[in-house]
Every structure is written in structure tokens, then in C-alpha cells.
Amino acid sequence: MFNLAPVSLWLEDYGGLKTLFDGWRAEGVEDLRAHLQAEPALLAQCSAALKVLRVNQRTLDLFAAPTQDVLVSQLSRVFRDDMHASMVRELAQLWNGCLEFTNETVNYALDGRRLDARISVRVLPGHEEDWSRVLVSLEDITQEVRGAHQLRRSEQYARDLFEYSPVSLWVEDFSAIKALLDGVRAQGIGDFKTFLKVHPEFISRCMQEIRVIDVNQQTLQMFGASSKEHLLNNISRVFRGEMRESFAEQLQDLWEGRTVQQREVTNYSLTGEAVHIHMQFSVLNSHLDDWSLVLLSLVDITARKKAEAYLEYLGKHDVLTQLRNRAFYAEELNRLTRKGPWPFAVIAIDLNGLKAINDEQGHAAGDAMLRRAGEVLAKAVDAPACAARVGGDEFAVLLPGVDERGALAVRERILSLVEMNNQFYSGQPLGFAMGIACCQSGEGVEAALLKADQAMYEEKRRYYQQMGTERRR
Missing domain, CATH: 3.30.70.270 (Reverse transcriptase/Diguanylate cyclase domain)
Known part of the structure; x- marks a missing residue:
């Protein structure tokens, strides 16, 4: 069963490590991490105190070793480089009396491959006093770690594209607005434009229900905000004045099923200056059922508007x-x-x-x-x-x-x-x-x-x- 196990198994003798720890305790060492940090050479001494008694066939296959003797003789090629940081964590758990634990580490096969592994260590029953029999299992999680790393890189790439886009980006939740529109439709209202004229307070209520999830750096710069919290806590200073009329038009488009829109609107920076904007609004396809994820891109066209106004002024x-x-x-x-x-x-x-x-x-x-x-x-x-x-x-x-x-x-x-x-x-x-x-x-x-x-x-x-x-x- 040991030899045919589908995971890498190592039967080891940690007795030398136990003796080494006992000696350090007698010398007054209390913090093992600090002790090893003060004298890095001691880590090699700990590693040398571990004796490999037996490994199974899966271990030989995983580490590309023809025999156990070859593997044991080449352990310096297996346990090296970034493996040392995880080894300190394992030693600290043993020092603190934890005789069974799991950790993630890095080993290297004899053919040079880097192996990410999940290591489980257990001092076997009956050997708690001298640690003479310890069972170590290694699960190859290289693909899992690489996949997670690739996912993190992909997420960071997407985050960087969002954060440092040259246009202002807003991620918003319009689900509450959809619920309000559905409620109006359920009342049998057909002429939504007339409904808004009769009930102008509905526009204000919808504006209050917009939930801003995130904004990027260009947004902060465009509106003169020192941080995202600074901007989100002062949204009422940004969306005011003429914004009410353009938002009413936006609601009318949403009522008619246009979940992708673009229009020119006027917002205000936190310093009070008008910011003329070309806005593109899109409910993401994966959230068309509830409008819980909406992406808005805002392009500052204030300079263009001023130029147009000046040309119009010159014309008259x-x-x-x-x-x-x-x-x-x-x-x-x-x-x-x-x-x-x-x-x-x-x-x-x-x-x-x-x-x-x-x-x-x-x-x-x-x-x-x-x-x-x-x-x-x-x-x-x-x-x-x-x-x-x-x-x-x-x-x-x-x-x-x-x-x-x-x-x-x-x-x-x-x-x-x-x-x-x-x-x-x-x-x-x-x-x-x-x-x-x-x-x-x-x-x-x-x-x-x-x-x-x-x-x-x-x-x-x-x-x-x-x-x-x-x-x-």
C-alpha cells in the first residue's frame, strides 16, 4: 500500500532534529524563527538532521529518480532555493509542539523541474517522544499553482486596464432601478414619458438608487477627487443640475429596452466646475436579467464644447x-x-x-x-x-x-x-x-x-x- 500509493510518500526519522531542538531549548532559545534568522547556517544543520528511511514509487517518478539511493544522494538538488522559506514554517510548527500539519512548499525534480507541492507531515503514533518515525506525503499541485498564478495575473491585467484606462470608467449597479421600472410596468403604465412628467419625483428616486461599485484613476482626476471614497461620498455634487434631464432620457431608453446608450451630459467636478462629457452606457450581457453590472465610460469633451461655444460666439x-x-x-x-x-x-x-x-x-x-x-x-x-x-x-x-x-x-x-x-x-x-x-x-x-x-x-x-x-x- 505504501509503495502503490498515488501520492508521494516519505518515511523519515526526525530524531536528530528533536535532539537538536532539545539542545537549543537547553541553551535558552525561545523563538526558533529569530534564532534561525540570526544564524542562517543553522537551517542547513536542521535539514541534515532529517533522515530519509524510505520513499515510494510515486516519489521516484515525481522526482525523476531511478532509485531511492540516487534520490537520497541528490537531496541538495531537491530541497533548495525558495524551499527554505517554507521549511522554516514547518520547523516552527514542530518547535511549537504541532506534530501534524500541512504546508505548501517548493521542491525540484532531478531533471530540473520546479515542483509546487502540498506537504503533510505527521509524527506517527508511538513515536511522539523521539520523532523517530515521521510520515511525509507530497501532493503535486504544480498545475494548480500555475493556474492560480495565471488567474491572478489575468485579474491584475484586467484591474490595471480598468484602473489606468485613459477614459473615466464607472462600474455601477442598476438592479434597484430595474426593479422600480418593472414595478411601474406591472401597474399597467404604457406611456412612460407621460408618467415621468406627472411623477417627476420618480426620477429623483431612481437617481438615489444608483449604486456605484467602482471607479478608476482617470475618474478621480477628471472630477478632482483625492480618493475613491472622497468621490463616492460626494456623488450628489457631481450629478446635479442638467443631469436630471439627461437621466430622464436615459430612463426612457431603458424603459424601451435600450441597454446600450450614448449621449452628451454635463456633470460637475468637486471644485464646482462644469464637466461636459460624452457618456457611453452599457448593461453587461451577463447581467441583462437584473442590470446588476453596468459599465459607463466618460470622455471629457469640455475643451471641445468650449471651442464650439467660442466658434458659435465668433459667428454671432x-x-x-x-x-x-x-x-x-x-x-x-x-x-x-x-x-x-x-x-x-x-x-x-x-x-x-x-x-x-x-x-x-x-x-x-x-x-x-x-x-x-x-x-x-x-x-x-x-x-x-x-x-x-x-x-x-x-x-x-x-x-x-x-x-x-x-x-x-x-x-x-x-x-x-x-x-x-x-x-x-x-x-x-x-x-x-x-x-x-x-x-x-x-x-x-x-x-x-x-x-x-x-x-x-x-x-x-x-x-x-x-x-x-x-x-x-
């Missing part, structure tokens, strides 16, 4: 004066012509003396005067009125829902602001020629514009007469 604003440009003016005028409101007033404005400034002081001085004009007109009107630069030195103020009396009040405000501006800036004074007109319907807009222009040019003519100059055609 004059860069020099920061007022609306001619394109916006024409579009707004067309809209007002079609939709009102009425009455509608317009103030046509021309900057006095710009050509002379450009000719005498240079275009930099002329640009500075145009910027001053923009400052005045921007402060003079508020939405829905708008001030626009429609030409080189030509401006217009559109006043929807304002009659002639209101337009005159705006004109007086502009003149007051011009006076304040001239007090602030030294040198060439700022001056406007202005003309006002008003109409009661869209059919009279063109006539009102012409009338305002004529009134403005008449005032400009008087300005140049007063200055004793003539404006070139």
Missing part, C-alpha cells in the same frame, strides 16, 4: 467690439419682422470722427475708439434688446416691444454712458450720431430702418457742420 459677435455682428443682426431682424413683438423700435448709430482718427492717429487708435463704442452700447441695452456692429463705424440697436418713447429713453441712456466714458478715457472724445424710428407691424420694418438711417445721417451732417468739416462721401 464682432471680435473687436464684442457686440453682435452683422450676420446676427440680419437674422434677428428677419425673426422680428416675422414674429415681433410689436411695437418695434430701432436706433441707427454712427461713430463720429472715426476716419479722421484712423488717418491722423492710425488704425490702432481707431480700433480703441470702436472698443469704447462697444463698451457703451453693451451696457446700454439688456435682452431681449440687442446692439450690433453692422459696418465699419455703423451700429444698430434693435428694441423689440419698445415704442418711440422707450427708444428715446434708451438714446438718453446711451448719451449718459458716452459722457461717463469720456470722463474715464483721456484724449479723443467718443461721440455718436443717432437716429430713431418705430413701427407697429412687420410690414413697416423696412420703412422704419430707412427712417432711422435718414435721421442718423441728418444728425451726423449737423455734427460735421458744427465741427466745420465735411464728411467725404
Whole structure:
């Protein structure tokens, strides 16, 4: 039975080790680990005190030994390198009086193969006093250890891919939200969109039921969090404002069975700054039955949004004066012509003396005067009125829902602001020629514009007469 056992069996004599331990105890040694650590050579002395009496055929096969004598003569090749750490653990258990234990160790076959083994040691009954008969069994667990190692490497690889992904990744549990949606469906609700309008509190409840399982390092960086706990404890500061509307759309998609989604949303960093995000949402296929595992990837598109906003701004604003440009003016005028409101007033404005400034002081001085004009007109009107630069030195103020009396009040405000501006800036004074007109319907807009222009040019003519100059055609 010993020889035919399917595991490696060693019958050994540990009597020499017992004598060695007794001698050390007599010398006052209490901590075997510390004793061996202080004198590493003692470990070899312990190993030499062990005598192999017999091994079975499985042992010879496992260690690639032709005979027991060959194996015993080559034990230094079997027990070496990283085996010593596990041997210290075994010796410590024997030192502490444990006469039966199991441990994992490393041996080496005579052909050089590394063997991971589970070793079981038992001092046989009747030999507890002298340890002269000890049965050692070795189970080859090399494949098991390699499989576990490969699994750990695979898990670490997956963890590293998640943790250090260049995009923000969130793992979330939506199972509670699925339960809420199923509950609504069980009530016979068919029109979920209307249901959300009637019960807006349902959206808030669903948002509260999102359970964040994990986030990666890029997420912490994106939202300005010092740690995962810091972020997860302040989720309400991240998901707020416009997020409610986009989450309602997300719920609508989930209701309709779309478990893979993408959309642009706005979140907030913990410093309070808006973070524009392209979000991809996916319920993992293995969890479609309960939505308990959801992966979200967030890409920060804030820079792109700012660029788009700036391009949109440039498309509607004059860069020099920061007022609306001619394109916006024409579009707004067309809209007002079609939709009102009425009455509608317009103030046509021309900057006095710009050509002379450009000719005498240079275009930099002329640009500075145009910027001053923009400052005045921007402060003079508020939405829905708008001030626009429609030409080189030509401006217009559109006043929807304002009659002639209101337009005159705006004109007086502009003149007051011009006076304040001239007090602030030294040198060439700022001056406007202005003309006002008003109409009661869209059919009279063109006539009102012409009338305002004529009134403005008449005032400009008087300005140049007063200055004793003539404006070139």
C-alpha cells in the first residue's frame, strides 16, 4: 500500500532534529524563527538532521529518480532555493509542539523541474517522544499553482486596464432601478414619458438608487477627487443640475429596452466646475436579467464644447467690439419682422470722427475708439434688446416691444454712458450720431430702418457742420 500509493510518500526519522531542538531549548532559545534568522547556517544543520528511511514509487517518478539511493544522494538538488522559506514554517510548527500539519512548499525534480507541492507531515503514533518515525506525503499541485498564478495575473491585467484606462470608467449597479421600472410596468403604465412628467419625483428616486461599485484613476482626476471614497461620498455634487434631464432620457431608453446608450451630459467636478462629457452606457450581457453590472465610460469633451461655444460666439459677435455682428443682426431682424413683438423700435448709430482718427492717429487708435463704442452700447441695452456692429463705424440697436418713447429713453441712456466714458478715457472724445424710428407691424420694418438711417445721417451732417468739416462721401 505504501509503495502503490498515488501520492508521494516519505518515511523519515526526525530524531536528530528533536535532539537538536532539545539542545537549543537547553541553551535558552525561545523563538526558533529569530534564532534561525540570526544564524542562517543553522537551517542547513536542521535539514541534515532529517533522515530519509524510505520513499515510494510515486516519489521516484515525481522526482525523476531511478532509485531511492540516487534520490537520497541528490537531496541538495531537491530541497533548495525558495524551499527554505517554507521549511522554516514547518520547523516552527514542530518547535511549537504541532506534530501534524500541512504546508505548501517548493521542491525540484532531478531533471530540473520546479515542483509546487502540498506537504503533510505527521509524527506517527508511538513515536511522539523521539520523532523517530515521521510520515511525509507530497501532493503535486504544480498545475494548480500555475493556474492560480495565471488567474491572478489575468485579474491584475484586467484591474490595471480598468484602473489606468485613459477614459473615466464607472462600474455601477442598476438592479434597484430595474426593479422600480418593472414595478411601474406591472401597474399597467404604457406611456412612460407621460408618467415621468406627472411623477417627476420618480426620477429623483431612481437617481438615489444608483449604486456605484467602482471607479478608476482617470475618474478621480477628471472630477478632482483625492480618493475613491472622497468621490463616492460626494456623488450628489457631481450629478446635479442638467443631469436630471439627461437621466430622464436615459430612463426612457431603458424603459424601451435600450441597454446600450450614448449621449452628451454635463456633470460637475468637486471644485464646482462644469464637466461636459460624452457618456457611453452599457448593461453587461451577463447581467441583462437584473442590470446588476453596468459599465459607463466618460470622455471629457469640455475643451471641445468650449471651442464650439467660442466658434458659435465668433459667428454671432464682432471680435473687436464684442457686440453682435452683422450676420446676427440680419437674422434677428428677419425673426422680428416675422414674429415681433410689436411695437418695434430701432436706433441707427454712427461713430463720429472715426476716419479722421484712423488717418491722423492710425488704425490702432481707431480700433480703441470702436472698443469704447462697444463698451457703451453693451451696457446700454439688456435682452431681449440687442446692439450690433453692422459696418465699419455703423451700429444698430434693435428694441423689440419698445415704442418711440422707450427708444428715446434708451438714446438718453446711451448719451449718459458716452459722457461717463469720456470722463474715464483721456484724449479723443467718443461721440455718436443717432437716429430713431418705430413701427407697429412687420410690414413697416423696412420703412422704419430707412427712417432711422435718414435721421442718423441728418444728425451726423449737423455734427460735421458744427465741427466745420465735411464728411467725404
